[in-house]
Amino acid sequence: MTDGAGGARGEPILRATHINKHFGPVRALHDVAIEVFPGEVVALIGDNGAGKSTLVNVLTGVLQPDAGEIEFDGRRVSLSSPSAARALGIETVYQDLAIAPHLDAVANIFLGRERLKSGVAGGLGFLDNGKMREETEQQLGRLRVRIPNLTRRLVTLSGGQRQGVAVARAVMWASKIVFMDEPTAALGVAQTEQVLDLIKRVRDTGIPVVFISHNMPNVFEVADRIVVLRLGEVAAHLDPKTATIDDAVSAMTGSLRGMAAARSEQGG
Amino acid sequence: MAKEQAAAIPAQTEAIPVWRTRLAGSFTLLILIVIMAIFTIWEGTKFFNLVNFNTIAIDSSQLLLLAVGSTFVIITAGIDLSVSSTLVLSAVIAAQLMVQLSGTPAQVAAYEFPNQNVAIPIGLAAGVLTGLVCGLINGLLVTRLKMPPFIVTLGTLGVFLGIAQLLTGGTTVPNVPPAVQTDIGLRTVIGFTIAGQQIRLTPPLLIALGIAFVCAIALNRTRFGRYTYAIGSNVAAARRVGIDVERHLIKVYALCGLLAGVAGSFDLLRFGTASVGSHTDDNLAAISAAVIGGTSLFGGIGTIGGTVVGALIPAVLRNGLVIGRVPSFWQNVAIGMVLILAVYLDQRRRATEERM
Ligand SMILES: Nc1ncnc2c1ncn2[C@@H]1O[C@H](COP(=O)(O)OP(=O)(O)OP(=O)(O)O)[C@@H](O)[C@H]1O
Ligand SMILES: [Mg+2]
Numbered sequence: 008m009t010d011g012a013g014g015a016r017g018e019p020i021l022r023a024t025h026i027n028k029h030f031g032p033v034r035a036l037h038d039v040a041i042e043v044f045p046g047e048v049v050a051l052i053g054d055n056g057a058g059k060s061t062l063v064n065v066l067t068g069v070l071q072p073d074a075g076e077i078e079f080d081g082r083r084v085s086l087s088s089p090s091a092a093r094a095l096g097i098e099t100v101y102q103d104l105a106i107a108p109h110l111d112a113v114a115n116i117f118l119g120r121e122r123l124k125s126g127v128a129g130g131l132g133f134l135d136n137g138k139m140r141e142e143t144e145q146q147l148g149r150l151r152v153r154i155p156n157l158t159r160r161l162v163t164l165s166g167g168q169r170q171g172v173a174v175a176r177a178v179m180w181a182s183k184i185v186f187m188d189e190p191t192a193a194l195g196v197a198q199t200e201q202v203l204d205l206i207k208r209v210r211d212t213g214i215p216v217v218f219i220s221h222n223m224p225n226v227f228e229v230a231d232r233i234v235v236l237r238l239g240e241v242a243a244h245l246d247p248k249t250a251t252i253d254d255a256v257s258a259m260t261g262s263l264r265g266m267a268a269a270r271s272e273q274g275g
Numbered sequence: 276m277a278k279e280q281a282a283a284i285p286a287q288t289e290a291i292p293v294w295r296t297r298l299a300g301s302f303t304l305l306i307l308i309v310i311m312a313i314f315t316i317w318e319g320t321k322f323f324n325l326v327n328f329n330t331i332a333i334d335s336s337q338l339l340l341l342a343v344g345s346t347f348v349i350i351t352a353g354i355d356l357s358v359s360s361t362l363v364l365s366a367v368i369a370a371q372l373m374v375q376l377s378g379t380p381a382q383v384a385a386y387e388f389p390n391q392n393v394a395i396p397i398g399l400a401a402g403v404l405t406g407l408v409c410g411l412i413n414g415l416l417v418t419r420l421k422m423p424p425f426i427v428t429l430g431t432l433g434v435f436l437g438i439a440q441l442l443t444g445g446t447t448v449p450n451v452p453p454a455v456q457t458d459i460g461l462r463t464v465i466g467f468t469i470a471g472q473q474i475r476l477t478p479p480l481l482i483a484l485g486i487a488f489v490c491a492i493a494l495n496r497t498r499f500g501r502y503t504y505a506i507g508s509n510v511a512a513a514r515r516v517g518i519d520v521e522r523h524l525i526k527v528y529a530l531c532g533l534l535a536g537v538a539g540s541f542d543l544l545r546f547g548t549a550s551v552g553s554h555t556d557d558n559l560a561a562i563s564a565a566v567i568g569g570t571s572l573f574g575g576i577g578t579i580g581g582t583v584v585g586a587l588i589p590a591v592l593r594n595g596l597v598i599g600r601v602p603s604f605w606q607n608v609a610i611g612m613v614l615i616l617a618v619y620l621d622q623r624r625r626a627t628e629e630r631m
Pocket of ligand 1: 055057060
């Protein structure tokens with residue numbers, strides 16, 4: 008089903024063009040275009056404040072762009088809310104995780120899509136906790152993700168473990184595309200490696216992953232394409248097979264701009 | 276599954292023994308037991324007898340309802356300061372409607388209530404409905420105007436009480452048919468004798484316990500309860516996963532108002548009238564009960580079971596101190612100290628358990 012690393016082409020699942028977003032006087036995104044194809048990992052990189060999270064938020068229905076078009080599966084869509092995006096099969100690991108720390112992992116994973124008991128009890132809103140737990144275990148098994156204790160409130164877990172729950176939730180539900188905004192920020196080396204492996208496994212099922220990270224070796228390890236944002240604009244497209252980390256850093260910071268642009272490849 | 280937990284997600288679980296969290300979780304219950312033990316040693320069977328416990332339970336029925344409603348609101352990281360005024364306004368409207376429907380002004384003035392069989396249920400229902408409307412108003416103001424609940428309910432605390440005062444001229448509603456108290460409120464629905472002591476379960480007590488039970492199930496087992504915790508835990512996350520936060524908050528404030536309305540109707544059942552002057556501190560008492568019972572003012576944490584214990588503690592203290600002939604002003608001192616102690620212990624437990 009997949010054509011493996013770098014070989015992803017055909018029709019894009021997601022195509023956004025001319026995306027503009029201002030916060031008051033701050034120009035967070037200016038005329039940004041991005042495409043995501045099935046079975047690829049796109050790394051989105053850029054300095055702090057470059058607009059990465061804003062772009063993710065626009066593409067996942069959290070923020071409405073001031074201007075621009077978003078096409079999903081060839082059709083023009085308006086992502087009016089996070090729910091609208093999720094209904095299309097778009098899942099997200101947000102930079103702030105968006106988990107409820109006082110609930111356990113299962114409750115967080117099913118938050119907003121709870122399974123109810125059948126019959127009258129379900130009509131009254133009774134939760135089917137057993138079923139939710141079972142489904143979670145099944146899905147996590149399929150993805151080979153382990154969460155130490157599914158029924159402990161997340162406040163009692165470490166930051167990295169909480170991040171793991173957010174990652175698990177996104178990959179478990181995604182059917183079309185996954186966005187991960189710095190999913191490895193709180194993780195140690197080994198755990199980061201495991202998340203990177205998970206990203207590759209998701210990609211290998213044909214579901215593309217848009218991955219944001221400040222860690223260049225990680226980016227070069229996992230990405231099929233790199234999109235560089237700088238001051239709210241797409242500064243370069245890099246091919247991790249030919250570009251170097253120095254090229255990426257130059258493109259992000261804007262130094263040696265001509266050189267970076269010369270070496271960059273137009274993706275898509 | 277515990278054997279091989281070291282895969283994709285880090286597993287540095289420093290296990291806290293379950294017995295320790297369990298034990299600590301029942302600190303409030305422990306405090307209640309200690310208080311009861313002290314009174315028992317001090318006052319013997321004057322305090323420790325089933326009839327007295329029966330009285331304590333009936334006396335706490337109104338506070339219990341307010342505290343249960345407050346628990347839901349506080350778990351969402353909100354607050355409802357207006358419950359005491361909602362209670363009074365509900366009682367006043369119930370009482371006035373009852374008086375008006377019971378007979379002509381001349382009849383009721385002569386203590387005749389030809390239509391009381393219709394008037395009493397309608398009046399009680401109107402009281403409950405009034406509470407619901409007050410709660411809805413709070414919920415709508417909090418969500419539509421995006422105002423802090425503290426401010427909104429501080430405002431409606433004054434508004435609802437003021438309306439009750441305007442309706443009554445500031446006095447107790449006169450000429451309420453006494454049947455509401457004698458035939459309904461004080462009736463023994465279930466009565467039995469244990470060891471020669473007569474236990475009486477009256478409608479207010481049974482209704483309050485029933486509502487607390489249903490609310491405990493709703494909070495624990497249903498989607499409504501789960502959203503209540505989720506919103507208090509992280510409102511942004513709740514929005515991101517598609518929970519209609521505003522709608523849910525309106526329901527929660529409406530529920531809190533509804534329960535205050537029921538508590539207002541209890542005024543008629545228990546005392547046979549509605550007085551504007553009583554209940555002024557009940558809002559803070561309700562919040563204290565929830566907080567003593569382990570509900571966090573920051574949201575996301577709380578249980579109905581804890582709140583039941585939290586509502587009983589001040590009632591038991593008051594009762595025991597009265598029996599011990601301690602000047603009544605000491606009650607407030609004791610309740611305040613218990614509040615601080617309970618929350619301190621609870622905080623310490625959480626600090627060892629949580630890492631945020
Ligand atoms: N809600 C907001 N209100 C006002 N300004 C905002 C808001 N969100 C983002 N910005 C601004 O938009 C710009 C882009 O921010 P964004 O969070 O997208 O950057 P980022 O690339 O994700 O940075 P980081 O690497 O630090 O996460 C910044 O200047 C930021 O201050
Ligand atoms: Mg960001």
